[in-house]
Amino acid sequence: MFENLQDRLGSILNGLTGRGALSEADVSAALREVRRALLEADVALDVVRSFTDRVREKAVGAEILKSIKPGQMVVKIVHDELIEMLGGEGVGIDLHAPAPVVVMMVGLQGSGKTTTTAKIANRLSTRDKKKVLMASLDTRRPAAQEQLRQLGVQANIDTLPIIAGQSPTDIAARAVQAAKLGGHDVVILDTAGRTHIDEPLMVEMADIKKKSNPHEILLVADSLTGQDAVNLARNFDERVGITGLVLTRMDGDGRGGAALSMRAVTGKPIKLIGVGEKMSELEEFHPRRIADRILGMGDIVSLVERAAENIDAEKAAAMAAKMAKGKFDLDDLADQLRQMQKMGGMGGIMGMMPGMAGMKDKMAAAGLDDKLFGRQIAIIQSMTKAERANPDLLKHSRKKRIAAGSGTDAAAINKLLKMHRQMADMMKMMGGKGKGGLMKQMMGGLAGKMGLGGGLGGMGGGMPDLSNIDPRQLEALQKQAEAAGLGKPGGGMPGLGGLPGGLPGLGGAKLPGLGGGFPGLPGLPKKK
Numbered sequence: 001m002f003e004n005l006q007d008r009l010g011s012i013l014n015g016l017t018g019r020g021a022l023s024e025a026d027v028s029a030a031l032r033e034v035r036r037a038l039l040e041a042d043v044a045l046d047v048v049r050s051f052t053d054r055v056r057e058k059a060v061g062a063e064i065l066k067s068i069k070p071g072q073m074v075v076k077i078v079h080d081e082l083i084e085m086l087g088g089e090g091v092g093i094d095l096h097a098p099a100p101v102v103v104m105m106v107g108l109q110g111s112g113k114t115t116t117t118a119k120i121a122n123r124l125s126t127r128d129k130k131k132v133l134m135a136s137l138d139t140r141r142p143a144a145q146e147q148l149r150q151l152g153v154q155a156n157i158d159t160l161p162i163i164a165g166q167s168p169t170d171i172a173a174r175a176v177q178a179a180k181l182g183g184h185d186v187v188i189l190d191t192a193g194r195t196h197i198d199e200p201l202m203v204e205m206a207d208i209k210k211k212s213n214p215h216e217i218l219l220v221a222d223s224l225t226g227q228d229a230v231n232l233a234r235n236f237d238e239r240v241g242i243t244g245l246v247l248t249r250m251d252g253d254g255r256g257g258a259a260l261s262m263r264a265v266t267g268k269p270i271k272l273i274g275v276g277e278k279m280s281e282l283e284e285f286h287p288r289r290i291a292d293r294i295l296g297m298g299d300i301v302s303l304v305e306r307a308a309e310n311i312d313a314e315k316a317a318a319m320a321a322k323m324a325k326g327k328f329d330l331d332d333l334a335d336q337l338r339q340m341q342k343m344g345g346m347g348g349i350m351g352m353m354p355g356m357a358g359m360k361d362k363m364a365a366a367g368l369d370d371k372l373f374g375r376q377i378a379i380i381q382s383m384t385k386a387e388r389a390n391p392d393l394l395k396h397s398r399k400k401r402i403a404a405g406s407g408t409d410a411a412a413i414n415k416l417l418k419m420h421r422q423m424a425d426m427m428k429m430m431g432g433k434g435k436g437g438l439m440k441q442m443m444g445g446l447a448g449k450m451g452l453g454g455g456l457g458g459m460g461g462g463m464p465d466l467s468n469i470d471p472r473q474l475e476a477l478q479k480q481a482e483a484a485g486l487g488k489p490g491g492g493m494p495g496l497g498g499l500p501g502g503l504p505g506l507g508g509a510k511l512p513g514l515g516g517g518f519p520g521l522p523g524l525p526k527k528k
Contacts, residue, residue: 022071027060043257051082086285092271093272095186103214103215103216104216104218106240106242108193116246121157133184139166146162205236217242219233219268221233229258246271249274251275273285327427330389337377375406391417
């Protein structure tokens with residue numbers, strides 16, 4: 001979503017950080033470029049004006065111009081103001097009210113209200129262990145109520161039985177009553193939308209609000225609609241009084257201006273963002289993390305949270321035990337590739353790693369896109385069980401059969417086997433004797449750098465249980481990472497204590513195959 005803005009702001013601010021001293025003219029020229037970049041990203045004009053005015057006011061102060069690294073101070077000011085523009089601290093859905101807490105979803109047709117309703121219900125039931133009831137109040141759109149019922153069946157969440165001919169206000173009253181009788185903690189009302197804002201819609205919303213007395217009124221807006229989404233939020237807030245925003249399709253290729261403008265214009269917090277079509281692809285909106293991503297500083301905390309949600313703890317422990325013995329077969333490699341796919345693929349992971357956002361283009365140019373994972377998994381799945389356990393069996397005739405089965409060629413199979421050999425060699429090193437093996441040293445070094453002491457331990461004891469880490473601990477981790485130099489734009493990942501030269505492939509000691517990238521993925525050109 002923010003890639004274009006990230007590239008533009010990154011190049012502007014990198015130009016400042018490289019200078020020893022800054023004049024007022026330098027700051028003004030840079031802010032002109034920042035202003036242009038924000039306007040091109042479709043941020044509202046009045047928001048851009050107030051943003052650049054605040055940055056200028058702080059950036060031309062004597063303490064900045066005379067500071068040791070004025071360029072970096074300007075980057076910090078832009079970063080802080082970006083966080084302020086996005087709302088300061090993240091705000092989640094407020095459930096502090098007598099049960100059942102009524103959440104009312106409003107918005108235009110096609111913005112994703114029904115899907116988002118199911119996603120929120122799924123999130124509340126799986127993460128917060130709440131008993132949720134969903135009710136569709138959309139009597140106009142064909143099969144809208146049936147759509148919500150089907151989503152409820154998929155996610156194993158209760159939905160209000162459909163009674164034909166009932167009005168939206170009657171359904172709302174019945175839903176609240178059913179939630180009370182059924183012992184539900186939360187009831188989510190999915191209201192009807194229109195293709196545009198009209199008087200009957202607003203009257204209906206007001207009637208539903210009066211009847212159900214919602215604790216939260218969430219406006220669902222499509223982040224690809226640009227500035228019109230800002231006007232929409234303003235109108236709904238004036239007539240119904242929204243308590244927060246949910247932005248959908250944040251994984252699209254829009255310019256992101258609506259997300260940056262809506263909080264500043266309406267004063268209402270963005271609570272959640274939809275980042276994909278799956279039920280689980282709904283994230284809390286954290287202004288600091290979004291600002292970090294926009295300025296290319298990475299987002300370690302979200303990456304850890306995403307890993308906690310997608311990594312199977314039992315599989316990770318089993319893998320750790322195998323690695324400790326120096327074993328690593330092609331089934332293990334396929335599991336690793338699938339986990340990377342679940343975590344957003346190579347692009348998603350790189351975008352969240354400090355200083356690595358710029359690597360995505362180089363990787364794409366070298367043909368290292370996420371389709372590569374799919375092809376490699378297809379090759380592994382075309383092998384027999386014996387071949388996956390013992391790749392040495394793969395001679396020419398077998399490779400020919402596998403190539404035909406996976407729709408690839410012998411060269412692709414050889415690359416995969418080479419990658420596996422290199423990773424298997426690494427696993428032997430990591431499972432070696434001495435001080436607990438290379439992996440233990442590396443994880444210990446990373447833990448020390450992050451200020452976690454020996455908390456991450458070695459791989460011999462299994463992966464850390466990321467799901468039990470407190471969110472506040474994660475935020476502290478992000479701040480410590482920044483203090484350790486992990487969050488500087490273009491800074492990459494520095495040496496991580498126990499492992500001489502740094503985390504493999506990220507600017508320090510290199511892993512084979514990537515010329516300084518992820519283990520064994522072939523073909524990325526080495527840095528000059």
